[in-house]
Amino acid sequence: MDLNLPNHDPDADWGLPGWLYANERFFREEQDRVLRPSWQIVCHLNDIPKAGDFHTFDFLGESTVVVRGKDGGARAFANVCRHRAARLLDGPSGQCGKGGGRIVCPYHAWTYGLDGRLIGVPHAETYPALEMDKQGLASVQVEVYRGFVFVRLEGDGPSVAEMMAPYDHELAPYRFEEMVPFGRVTLRPRDVNWKNISDNYSDGLHIPIAHPGLTRLFGRGYGVEAQTWVDKMWGHLVEEPSNNPSERMYQAVLPDAPHLPPERKRLWTYFKLWPNQAFDIYPDQVDFMQFIPVSPTRTMIREIAYALPDDRREMKAARYLNWRINRQVNAEDTGLVARVQQGMASRSFTAGPLAETEVSLRSFGRKLRALIPQARLPRPPEGW
Template identity: 70%
Template structure:
């Protein structure tokens, strides 16, 4: 078997297997794809009061999002300017000020350095230049996003083609139903992203979704967002949980009739997804850990609704989607394992696989080496 690098027929082929496991490629991908991308952190209602904060950790960085005394929401690297200690630990909290646990350097909620013990030890210290380092932040319909490097469109610009469809869901008024869940997966993050936007596997591998939607699941790819959707059938499912969900889901009066029985999905390039249901909204992101490890970070939100039927529908939604997640976990693990075979070369992408074609095209544009069947010589990224 020849191992000489050769080009993929990029327009109609999936990405090569080596980029789903190669450490050198992974490092390049993190710099060119993930660091400049928007990552969702929380909802503004999660940090409604002054001093409330939440964190997100990825790519060796920890970012803290915090509401100031002035009501503004800001983002900073969670790193003390003195000796690099993490300032806060955990996923969330509330503080009147941020004090480093190592040497007690203290910062105001707006990031200013306001306290330095033994200040006389630092002649000429300019506190004004030693505040917490800011991270770019954007709030889109109540959800707070950050990115480590600037460049590219805003979240609002990315979602603009679908903003009219999202508007009725009243995202700004959502409140968390629980806490952030972290689910490790022994696969490359792109396998999770590929699977999320893949429509062909639904009737093959997800019998529950097929019972709910029939053959009516649709996908489309925009410049920065993939959209998937399925409308619940009137025909009762043979599965107890699915049938109960169909029967008990109460009308969401704030939604137009066409959306009251629709499950709607958006994936923002490259690794953030929103699952939008009549009863709740989930965000999910696929955070790369290593070439073969991914951390899925997710949480559910909903509008206040004390109806017994709505509470039951949300529980049934959870039961249905836990099964779907188990099915997807087995699928992506099998793909990751198959990509380790030297016999595998990129397979064809059908004309209907618009989301996978779009994803592959973006990756190849940002990293031309992704056009190769086999990895180039070690050290290529330094050339």
């Protein structure tokens, strides 16, 4: 990803114009310049623990599959047969056919090894142009960062490790590599633009106003900062008991996390990774969220929680209460982003001014304007 950020952004004090949140042409530009060249999380290595285990990921019309190899490594391929383009593996996860040792196309039984090599073609002698060593599965860039498996459809640019480097030392105590899935992947459709959701989850100013539960739990003083590729928000769990039963119980039962340093035992931290995914980190678990664009005005929120194995009753209760509290927060956010999406459609709205403290929104806008200069315009260009 070629992203040369200018030293001075003339629009730094302004948010993005409303037309970017519904325009079909701009959405196509985003796919090519922002989203396809970006890293996207697929799963954790502990989602695919055995050779032949797989996880699929659908993004921008492409189906990608991550497969655990016989050597223990994770590889990513286009989930497309090289013969007639049939989808190879179905469902969000599972194990490859033939005892997990190979991938067999359900259309004509072309067969691939877990390393993507084409190893079997029925009636191979009848294909004049067949070259077995050249028609293996199309590979997709893959990177494993602290146990999480990321893919990138195309392009280049910094690795996930390089993007996360400013905060890697903060993640180390949580032992991401040892975490296992807690629940299952859920998909929540929303009739809003993906940037609207991304903006909302990078906005600290609305929390004391629109999320009374979070304010009771973490107070009104959220920390917010932005590095080149990652935004961070954080807050400390307050000790004064909440008047809400679930929140008060979470405060009371959250057990000690012996692997965490004292300053993190009751700390919430949120890391938003450019452009559309985030880790929501609590002492008891980590929630992963991804804002997958479907159309200019439709987004799929993909999420799953991960946690270290812990059979303590207090930890089980804390994790249940965490889910219950976040369900209310999600409902509040759903209403907020719907309000904004509706307002973005008004011709009266161009772009709103940003506070100096809205560092995450400033950082996002700066990168988007650098990649797509038309994002500086108050109205769509002619023909858009």
